[in-house]
Amino acid sequence: MQKVVERGAIWRMHFMEYDSPVMTTISKITDVFILSSLWVICCIPIITIGAATTALYYSSVKAIRKDKGYVIKSFFHSFRMNFIPATLLWLVFLLVGILLYGCFIFTAVLSDKSLQFFMLCFYMFLFFLFLGVGCYAFPVLSKCSMDNMSILRFSLGLVIRHFPSTILLVLFVVLAVLVMWTAPLAVLILPGTISLLYSLPMERILIRYTPQEA
Numbered sequence: 001m002q003k004v005v006e007r008g009a010i011w012r013m014h015f016m017e018y019d020s021p022v023m024t025t026i027s028k029i030t031d032v033f034i035l036s037s038l039w040v041i042c043c044i045p046i047i048t049i050g051a052a053t054t055a056l057y058y059s060s061v062k063a064i065r066k067d068k069g070y071v072i073k074s075f076f077h078s079f080r081m082n083f084i085p086a087t088l089l090w091l092v093f094l095l096v097g098i099l100l101y102g103c104f105i106f107t108a109v110l111s112d113k114s115l116q117f118f119m120l121c122f123y124m125f126l127f128f129l130f131l132g133v134g135c136y137a138f139p140v141l142s143k144c145s146m147d148n149m150s151i152l153r154f155s156l157g158l159v160i161r162h163f164p165s166t167i168l169l170v171l172f173v174v175l176a177v178l179v180m181w182t183a184p185l186a187v188l189i190l191p192g193t194i195s196l197l198y199s200l201p202m203e204r205i206l207i208r209y210t211p212q213e214a
Contacts, residue, residue, distance in 0.1 A: 031064050031071045032192035038075050039191045048083075050090025050138065055079040058142035060195040061203065082141055089141065089148050093134050100127055128170065132159035135169040139202050143210055158205060165201045172198050 035056060042052035059074035068074075103123045110116040136155035140146070146154065159166045176194045180186050 028064060032060075032196070033189055034071050035059055035064070035075065035192035035195070036187065036189050038072065040187050042079065047087060047090070050086035050088075050093075051079050051083045053090075054082045054086040054138045054142045056191060056195050057139045057199065057202075058082075060192060061142075061199050064192075064196060065199060065203075078142060085148055085151075086138065086141055089137055089151065092148070092152075093130070093137075096130055100130060129156070129159060131170045131173065132156075132166045135159075135166065135173060136202075139199075139206065143206060154209075162205050165205060168201055169198065 039052050039056045042055070043049045055075045055078035058078035059071050062068050063071045063074040100123060103126075104120075107116055107119045107123060110119065133152060133155045136158045137151050140151050140155055140158075144151070144154075172194055176190055180190055
């Protein structure tokens with residue numbers, strides 16, 4: 001009986017150790033929750049969505065995946081450093097998104113069905129490119145020192161060169177938006193979770209172009 005008690009005490013001590021698997025898992029889940037909350041709060045002004053998304057990706061990779069630093073410190077470090085270029089990028093994407101929405105509205109009222117189908121396919125293709133470039137642009141900004149035009153050109157090249165991965169990344173984004181739209185409480189955990197999953201294919205791609213990060 002004494003041996004059983006001693007083993008139980010040892011197990012509890014191991015359970016409470018900072019670097020135990022259980023405590024590490026709890027810490028990661030807490031970090032994901034904090035990161036998701038920070039992203040939601042910083043997205044509220046709308047104009048800051050770009051900076052918040054850049055910081056979300058940066059801190060999820062650095063602080064959660066690589067265990068380098070703390071989530072809050074990493075998030076606001078990236079948020080401050082990339083605020084202006086990320087905001088300008090976001091405004092470009094917002095403007096293009098509004099224009100594409102207007103194009104879809106215009107297509108919907110066309111009376112010629114064959115022309116309508118052709119225009120719809122064309123705008124869907126443009127919309128996919130739009131989403132694909134956006135999927136790469138903010139992670140690239142979080143890791144590289146380039147001007148916004150270079151980021152957009154580089155991101156478009158990544159869309160083409162890594163087309164299968166682009167499809168996966170676009171699906172991540174679309175599914176995340178749909179889930180958060182239908183279940184608003186998911187914003188408390190989903191942004192950080194999706195960012196971590198998103199970083200798995202993204203880091204494998206970006207490491208080819210940033211060898212100093214290897």
